[in-house]
Amino acid sequence: MSCEAVAAASMLWLASWSGASDAAPPAPAVAMAPASPLVSEPLFADIIARAGRLRAEVLDWKGKPLPAPEFAAFKGQLGELAALDMKGHVTLKERGTDGDLKCILRGISEDLPLKLKAVEEAANPSARDAALTDLAYLLNDNVEVITAPPAPPV
Numbered sequence: 001m002s003c004e005a006v007a008a009a010s011m012l013w014l015a016s017w018s019g020a021s022d023a024a025p026p027a028p029a030v031a032m033a034p035a036s037p038l039v040s041e042p043l044f045a046d047i048i049a050r051a052g053r054l055r056a057e058v059l060d061w062k063g064k065p066l067p068a069p070e071f072a073a074f075k076g077q078l079g080e081l082a083a084l085d086m087k088g089h090v091t092l093k094e095r096g097t098d099g100d101l102k103c104i105l106r107g108i109s110e111d112l113p114l115k116l117k118a119v120e121e122a123a124n125p126s127a128r129d130a131a132l133t134d135l136a137y138l139l140n141d142n143v144e145v146i147t148a149p150p151a152p153p154v
Helices: 003-016 042-061 068-094 101-120 125-147
Strands: none
Touching (some): 068 101, 068 125, 101 125
16 A cells, blocks of 8 residues: 555544544533632631732842831731731631641741741841741741631541
């Protein structure tokens, strides 16, 4: 058989397998897991919004000197966020919630002042940027642990 004949036979054979009825269904879109029901509660929505705003400020300060008046306000806002995280911990504990979130919120509440102290005590701009990065990660975690869909019990 010539090459043209083999190619034509192959095309006909392959075409017979590409019928609409035999075609695989289109791949489903990636299903987004439902967000945690906590995101609609005012306390947790406030924590998410504050942590997101503060994270944006922190990232904006990287590579720059800290602006004194804005940083003073930031410190107060970070303290308020830490208090809200502790309130979230207490709220979940009072509900009898058996899960990691209440413990994570307590840990974030305790870690925020430590990360802030590291930023303030950084010996040089490089160390300050590293401390700001750590603080930004913690603020991002603060958002993600609340918005994450509930995990099945273990």
